Amino acid sequence: MxxxxxxxxxxxxxxxxxxxxxxxxxxxxxxxxxxxxxxxxSSGDGGKAGSGGGPGNDKPECLTWLDSQPRGSVVFLSFGSLRVAVLNHGATGGFVTHCGWNSVLEAVCARVPMIAWPLYAEQRQNRVFMVEAMRVALPMEEAAGGAVGERGGGGAAGPRADGPGGQGHQGADAASQAEAQAALNxxxxxxxxxxxxxxxxxxx
Structure with a gap:
């Protein structure tokens, strides 16, 4: 045992x-x-020089682009690397996540609202937990067979930002982020x- x-x-x-x-x-x-x-x-890119942004320690091109965007205006969809730096950027206002647990923890710590779009394995169970128990995400609207139309993400993101249905989730985001920070203090x-x-x- x-x-x-x-x-x-x-x-x-x-x-x-x-x-x-x-x-x-x-x-x-x-x-x-x-x-x-x-x-x-992770604190960012792991200290790798020039990760995606040219020679030496140059800032990655995606972060330079984010610098020119209004605060909270970008919805980030990522299934790959350099995620933490983008989530913690002020221009990032939402995160479409596949519901992998590392992604969830990173978004909670960055206090970024999530749209849950699982792909396989435990990710679908994670979505239920994120949406119904933790209340830190809204579900992606999927059609039969898992297809997502042009309104799939917008329909999920809208209530969080503007409608009354989003207020409780925003409060949960803030509470979860505060608890995460307190745990590490x-x-x-x-x-x-x-x-x-x-x-x-x-x-x-």
Whole structure:
């Protein structure tokens, strides 16, 4: 049996953490200690020189383009790299995500509203959790077979920005971001969990 479970997440974000602690996932045996040491996300491009932006340490071209856009005016769709720097840019006002958990944590920490558009595997389950439990995203409107029309993203993004349906989600975004920051502060839940993890190694 595992001697412990390390999770890169914030306990308050995930109902599954409580289920694991309550022994619901291992009904016939003891549950290993659970250490929620997150949310830990990349600070940007990993320090790679010239990642996408020319020689040396030049700023990537996409960030230079964002510098010229109005604040909060860009909806970002990405299934690849250099995501954190874009999410934390002031021009980014929304994020179409495939619901991978790293993407979710990065957007929560950057306090960027999300449109959930899962592709496969656990991503569809993540979407349900993001939309219904965490309330940090709205679902992409998909037609039969998973097709998305020209109004698919706009229909999901509109209520968040302008309509009454978006106010609760905006509040949830702010609360989640504040909780994520608090977890990483001195004495926060992430640091406490990490200290407990290190102590368990010392005892072993």
């Amino acid at each position: 595992a001697s412990g479970i390390i999770m890169n997440t914030l306990e308050k974000l995930e109902e599954a953490v409580k289920a694991i602690r309550d022994g619901k996932c291992v009904p016939d045996g003891p549950t290993p200690p659970l250490y929620c040491i997150g949310p830990l996300v 001195p004495g926060g839940s992430a640091q406490v969990a990490l200290a407990e993890l290190v102590q368990s190694w010392n005892i072993a």
